[in-house]
Structure formats: structure tokens, C-alpha cells
Amino acid sequence: MSQPDDLAFDISVCIHADEIVREEVVIWGVQPVGLKPLRRLDDGSLRSAMIDLPAGWSSGTPISLASTQQIALLSGDVKFGDETVGSGAFLVVPAGADMPVMTALDDSCLILIQDKGQAFDKASGANCRPTVIADAMTIEPFTPIIDGVPLHGFERRVLWIDPETGADTRLLRVPAGFQGAGANWHPVQEEIFCLEGDIQPDDTRPMRVGSFLWNPARSIHGFNEVTRGGCVLLEWHDGKWDLIRS
Template sequence: MTTQETSRTPAGTRVCYDANESRRVPLPGGNGSWTVLRRSSDGVVLSAIVHLAPGFIRSLRMRAGELPTIGYVLGGMLRIRGTECRRGTMVALRPRDDEELTVTSSEGATVVLIRRSDNGACPGLADSGETVLVATPEDMPVVESVVAGKKTGITRRVMWVDSTLGGDIRELTVPPGFVGAGRGHHPCGEEILCLGGAITADEQHEMKQGWYLYNPAGYVHGGHEFSEHGTTLLEWHDGAWDLILEPA
């Protein structure tokens, strides 16, 4: 599925595909490219994978009142306000004042960009209202996943929690031999990018590194989820996550 195809996909449609094969579009101003993962119904980019070329330098205009944009570094290195950000680091841009911010990458970098619909913070960091918030994996609280009162074996690093809507961004570690809890749905939209390993998402798709999945709120899925050797996933939601299982 190409970027052009995903941009025409209705916002409430489930998709699962290999984003590695999606067409990259040059960044405005050049010096890199990006692949759009999801757009809103009115065409606004909600999530994307951005590839910064070596020697990248760009000034960003931050405008007070804009909602946050979160970056998760997949590889390479970018520098923002003198801080080096490498794999697994979260960079949150939270405009509080009108200002200009410079982002550079001497070696190039690949970053997942996620546009949030609510303000928020990293639960592992003290928050003094900074415009730029940087959290390394060590800063992110580790939580064991429990579904229907049972431990799943999955652990998650929570890097971002919305202030009022309850949405979050998390890095999941799925153990070898994982089997899903069964068919059910979420009260929120759910986006997932596979960072490594593999997991069977349904009877048609096995997600490997670079695969992307979107489950709209209320979409019933599951029943075929399995990971033989384990996997690591980046997952984000537009509201409070829960799994509501279908009656047996």
C-alpha cells in the first residue's frame, strides 16, 4: 500500500501493511523524505515516518496554542537544543510561546512523528512546562500489562500521557510465545508500528519490522494474535486504551 493509497483511506478503516514499501515523498524544503501513516478525515497528517538526510538542518516555527507533536527516534541521531537524541528517545514539542527552534542531524535519522490532539507530558519526567521535552528509555516508567485481570507477559514503557483525553504513547515488549486474549475492541483508535521481531496480527498479516497497523475505535479484532519469538512495538492511542472482550 502506497502513501497515496493511505491518504485516501477513510479515517475509520482498519489498515495493516508494510510501511517499508510505501512511497517516500520529499520533505518540504528537501534534505529528507517522509511516509504518511495516517491522516484525519480532513487531510491533516496525524502520524508519519520521517527520514532526515545526513547534514539535515531546519528551523521550525513554534506557535503558541498549537497542539504537541511527538517524535520517537527509530535510528540515527538528531540534535535539538544541544541534546543528542538517539534510538528510543522521545522528543515532545509543546508550543508555549512563539519561537524558532533548530533541529539538526549530522549523520541522518529516522523518526516517527505523532500529532497529538491534547496536551500532555512524560510520566517519568518532572514537568516544568518546557517547550521541548526529551525522554530517554531509562526515563520511561515500565508497566506490566494486565487484561481482564490477567497478566499478559507484555511490558510497556510509557513515554507520553495526554492531559485530559487519556491517550498515550508506549513502547511494548512482547515475550516469545505470546498469545492474544481473544476477540475484542478498543474504545479508542489504536496505531502500532513494529520495531523488531514479528507478531501475527490476524489471519492475513504477520507484522515484522516496519509494518504498520491501525485499528479504529470499536473495530472488533483479535483471535489470531501470536508471537513465536517475541516482538517490540510502538503503540499510540487517541483516547484511554482498554480491551473489551467479546462474549465467549
């Protein structure tokens, strides 16, 4: 099969949470948080990060977001407006919506995913409301189909999708013993965080709980994808995802 001339080869980035330097920054409100950047865009702005909220931390006041933010809560309990959510919750604040006051009830850790052009302003009273999913695993899963073949044993849960661009965020459960069909690429940026278990896209990038993988758009990867015990992955993309065999 002929391939486009502009494909990159073997440039995926894999890093483990304990290898990322922690920064103290202010994102919401005035109180700093502990931030471990996962990926930055070419202009240096933050695309995704792990964030630690100490018990008692608060954003202080509602704020309006210029770009969509998504939050996956890994541990702890957080009050988000009038709702209290715990580990496994997933939150989406659309662009232009007001983000309610967020308060950490105990030490908490989350994944932040945000669109380009993020900026904050005073709450505007917009009608657009955040989405709160108390437990993302309660979303009905379905079996993915790749190249017309159902991937039996897999479970995909779509947490969010942008109706305009097709960008999405999903949970993927991969069964123990799975071995991929070989090298492939995607037309969009793919970011993956390992929540449970183990997996490797190739022999040089082993992933465990807390590992992050970035597969740049139009880059060939997945040369020896294997999981021994199975895994649960949080995946997000900046456009409509597809898998093309190489």
C-alpha cells in the same frame, strides 16, 4: 456478551514501510524531508508518518507548534536544541511550546505523531518546554493487567500521556510464544509500529520490523494474535485506551 450495534468488523489496516510511497515534503523550516505517511485523518491532514532526515538537514530556526508533536527516533543522531540524542530517544513538544532547532548529524529516521490542527508559527518564547527522553527503554516498565489478570512476561513503558484526554504513547514488549485470547475492540483509535520482532493480529496481517497497524476505534480485531519470537511495539492512542472482549 451483548455488543454495541455500531461496532465495525475486521477493518484494521496493516502496511509495511517498504510498501509506502515516499514523498518529499517540507514540515519544519524550509528544507524538505522524506516522508512515508502512516495514517491521515479524515480531512487529509497527517496524523503519523515515518520521516527520513538526510545528514546535515536542519529546521533552521525555532518554531511554535499549534498542536502536540511526538518524535520517536528509530536511527541516526539528531541535535535537538542543545541536546544530542540517538536511536531510542523520544521527544514531545506540547501544543503552544517552542520547538528548538533540530539538526540531523547523520542520516536519521524517525516516527512523527501529531495531534489534529497542526500549524507552525514563529517561536513565541513560551514557558512550556519540550520533553526529551534520551533512551525510552530506561523508563521503568510495569506488567499490564487485562481483565484483572497480570500479563506476565509483558513490559509496558508509558512515554507520554495527555492529562486531559487520556491519550497516550507507550512501548510494549511482548514475550515469545504469546497467543491472544481472541477478538476485542477499543473505544479509541489505536496505531502500532513494530520496532523489533514479529507479531500478527490475525492470519491476514503479519507484522515484522517496520510494519504499521491501525485499529480504528470501535472495530473488532485480534482474531488470532500470535508472536513466535516476541516483539517490541510502539503504540499510540487518541484517547483513553481500554480493551473490550468481543
